[in-house]
Amino acid sequence: MKLVSTIADLQAGLSQVRAEGKSVGLVPTMGALHEGHASLVRRSVEENDVTVVSVFLNPTQFNDKNDLAKYPRTLEADCALLEACGATFVFAPSVEEIYPEPDTRHFSYPPTDSVMEGAFRPGHFNGVCQIVSKLFMMTNPDRAYFGEKDFQQIAVIRRMVEDLGFPLEIVPCPVIREEGGLAMSSRNTLLTPEEREIANHIYQTLKESKVWAEKCSVQAVHDKVVETIDRVPELNVQYFSIVDGKSLADVASWDESDDIVGCITVFCGSQPIRLIDHIRYKG
Ligand code: PAF
Numbered sequence: 001m002k003l004v005s006t007i008a009d010l011q012a013g014l015s016q017v018r019a020e021g022k023s024v025g026l027v028p029t030m031g032a033l034h035e036g037h038a039s040l041v042r043r044s045v046e047e048n049d050v051t052v053v054s055v056f057l058n059p060t061q062f063n064d065k066n067d068l069a070k071y072p073r074t075l076e077a078d079c080a081l082l083e084a085c086g087a088t089f090v091f092a093p094s095v096e097e098i099y100p101e102p103d104t105r106h107f108s109y110p111p112t113d114s115v116m117e118g119a120f121r122p123g124h125f126n127g128v129c130q131i132v133s134k135l136f137m138m139t140n141p142d143r144a145y146f147g148e149k150d151f152q153q154i155a156v157i158r159r160m161v162e163d164l165g166f167p168l169e170i171v172p173c174p175v176i177r178e179e180g181g182l183a184m185s186s187r188n189t190l191l192t193p194e195e196r197e198i199a200n201h202i203y204q205t206l207k208e209s210k211v212w213a214e215k216c217s218v219q220a221v222h223d224k225v226v227e228t229i230d231r232v233p234e235l236n237v238q239y240f241s242i243v244d245g246k247s248l249a250d251v252a253s254w255d256e257s258d259d260i261v262g263c264i265t266v267f268c269g270s271q272p273i274r275l276i277d278h279i280r281y282k283g
Contacts, residue, residue: 001083003090007138010052010091014139017088022049026141028132031055031092032072032186033081036176040145041085043173052139053082055092060103061127067274072189091139103130109159112248116241116263117152117276125156132157136166144168149175149183151263151278155248175277177203183277195269198234202266205229206279209262213281218242218253221262229266236272238265245283259283 004010017024025044029037033055044051055078062068075092082090107113107129118125136144146154154172161170176184180200188196205228212221226237243250245259254260260282266275 001079001087001090003079003092005091005093006097007093010089010138013089014050014052017050018140023142024048024139025051026135026139026144027051027053027087028135028144028146029053029055029078030057030071030186031078032074032189033078034176034184034186034188036147036149036184038081038085039176040147040173041082041087043171044143044145045086047171048143050088051086052089052091052141053087054135054139055090056098056131056135058098058127058131059095060099060130061124063121063123070190072186098131098134103134105130105133107133107160109156109163112152112155112159115152115243115248115250116239117265118156120238120265125153128153128156129160133160133164133166136161136168141168143171145171145173147175148172148278149185149276151261152248155246180204181207183275185275187273187275190271190273191269195234195273198232199266199268199275201232201235202229202264202268202275202277203279206262206264206277210279210281213254218251225262225264229264234269236267238267238274240264242281245280254282257282 025048027040027044057071079090107126113125158170181203182199205225209221209225212224222240222242225240229235229237242262244257245261251257251260261278261280263278268275
């Protein structure tokens with residue numbers, strides 16, 4: 001495995017690979033890697049000759065600078081995990097390498113990027129599109145791997161790929177969960193052990209809501225999920241939206257679409273830490 005920090009070094013390595021006609025998989029990350037990331041890397045290693053993993057804490061997607069400051073940074077441990085998973089290149093550039101000039105490009109794919117996370121984190125998906133489009137241009141991968149934990153992010157990136165005509169396949173990979181059901185996230189390390197236990201209620205409630213959905217209306221399921229989670233003193237729902245799985249527009253009835261997903265964001269604990277998750281009702 002080779003660790004590179006400049007675009008020139010990455011592209012020199014990849015031009016050799018391309019000359020040999022080999023396929024390239026890209027796994028974009030912000031570091032603080034866990035088993036969820038490892039599953040993406042292993043999948044890319046299985047499906048491509050060469051796997052590039054980018055480790056870049058992208059400042060343009062953080063609307064809250066405090067959130068950026070708190071984000072765990074663990075490059076050494078990340079490289080050990082990536083080596084064990086079989087990655088070929090780790091691309092860990094500086095902010096100046098990626099943004100020698102401020103990125104003034106503006107991406108807009110409503111409603112995918114304007115609802116839910118887009119509404120509560122203004123500018124977040126614009127920053128995601130800025131970095132992901134740059135990584136696609138620098139790497140020119142055959143396939144790019146993203147975790148379904150960030151369900152909305154995949155919908156936005158798919159729209160960007162269609163819009164800009166990137167010749168690559170987006171490969172969504174299943175959520176990896178901790179034993180109690182909490183979706184794995186780099187932010188989980190910021191929770192105390194007690195909070196981590198309590199946070200399991202989020203997925204347990206979402207799973208239970210699939211049973212409620214067999215008998216109750218969309219609105220009733222929505223309200224019951226919010227009430228059940230908010231009843232736990234350390235948890236506070238920011239939003240729960242039941243949406244069409246592709247457009248991400250709200251649905252009012254279960255017959256409205258054959259692909260229906262419930263997306264939730266919950267604040268957990270005293271700091272508090274923002275946790276996201278989702279459940280598929282149909283599709
Ligand atoms: O999902 C993430 O970790 C980030 O949003 C991504 C795709 C690596 C872009 O910075």
